[in-house]
Amino acid sequence: MRPTRSFRPAPDSPRLALLRRSDRTELWTETVGREPSVYGERWTESDGRPYRSFEPTRSKLSAAIVKEWSGPVPAPGEAWLYLGAASGTTASHVADLAGPTGRVYALERSLRPFSRLLSLAERWPNLIPILGDAREPTTYGALVPPVRGVYADIAQADQVEIALTNAAHFLEGNDGCVLLALKTASMGRDATAVQHVRRAEEEMAQFLDLEPSVRLDPFHRGHYFLGGTVRAGRLPGAVPTGPPPLRERSRERRRR
Ligand SMILES: C[S@@+](CC[C@H](N)C(=O)[O-])C[C@H]1O[C@@H](n2cnc3c(N)ncnc32)[C@H](O)[C@@H]1O
Known part of the structure; x- marks a missing residue:
């Protein structure tokens, strides 16, 4: 009971x-x-x-709400693309918020968490796991219909570009929301955490009406929650995304 x-x-x-x-x-x-x-x-x-x-x-989504995030959150009946779902801790709650008539397309590129995500999906009927690399949206494009929101928590140096590129590919009618859990420690040592956040905000503000960002300390050190709603007529197609920065590429090689 x-x-x-x-x-x-x-x-x-x-x-x-x-x-x-x-x-x-x-x-x-x-x-x-x-x-x-x-x-x-x-x-x-x-x-x-x-x-x-x-x-x-x-x-990080829960921490953002506790810290008074005033922007959009997934709502009943909506479809969301979730980048970096890992084993589904937050993705399962996003699926809860989307409810039985909503859908969450949960992308993860590492096999170990993905296998846990697969077994989670057996108990979460509206969660669809996809094994893939968020830098290559065309490789999973056939599996993801137009969505209302893109949620990204991938802790990569180019996390902002990845989130915006996926938004350009998948947001329904060039409308909708982008939410990003930004890990500043992944963005290099050439700038402070606050400078990284400001740069990320500037980049995102070209396309979105941004909500005030939220600092996630003490729940998640060095993380910020950013996002908002796409400004009409923006996100015209693919947002340019270059190859991953050198540091990231050498990490990728070590992983292989
Ligand atoms: C911080 S963890 C995500 C935690 C998860 N969002 C949660 O709250 O439950 C970051 C995840 O992003 C995944 N990831 C990193 N780069 C990726 C990429 N290019 N494509 C897909 N997944 C990626 C990692 O494998 C890792 O599982």
């Missing part, structure tokens, strides 16, 4: 429950999945509906 709670869903996000306590904020998503728990999160019920705790220490 699961414990029961009484949640009031967030007004603008009906599958999200947010409880502000004096010492912390609790987030829960109404789940479309089946137990067991994905990463040790708690399960409960409210009004006969199953919920999972959405832990800010484990998910």
Whole structure:
């Protein structure tokens, strides 16, 4: 028997429950999945509906919401492309937020987390795992229909270009949202974390109406949450993305 709670869903996000306590904020998503728990999160019920705790220490999206991210979040019925799904910690919550009529196309390039993502998808009917490299959207283009949003958490030096290029390929009618969990430590030592964020914001602001970025410390050190809604008429096609920077290429070679 699961414990029961009484949640009031967030007004603008009906599958999200947010409880502000004096010492912390609790987030829960109404789940479309089946137990067991994905990463040790708690399960409960409210009004006969199953919920999972959405832990800010484990998910950058949860941390962003706890830290008052004011921009878009996945909503019921929407389709999202998720870049860097790993084994599905956050992707499972994005799928919860998208609900039974929404879809999450969850891309991951490393085999080990991808195999866990595959078994997660057996319990999350609206989560579609795709093995692929986010730098090569044409290789998985046939598997992803037009989507409402692109969520990127790939911790790469060229993470901004990758997110924007995928947005240009997959956002429905050149409209929709881009959310990016930015890891500044992956962006080189030629600039401070704040400078990296400012550069990322400038690049994204060419295409998006950006929401105020959120710093994810202390939940995720050196990470920021950026994003917004595509400005009409922008993202005309592929956003230019060069080859990965040298440092990244030598890492790729070591991985092979
Ligand atoms: C920080 S982890 C993602 C954590 C995950 N988003 C979560 O919150 O549950 C970054 C992931 O991005 C994946 N990744 C990195 N570069 C990628 C690329 N070019 N294409 C697809 N996945 C990539 C890595 O293999 C890794 O699993």
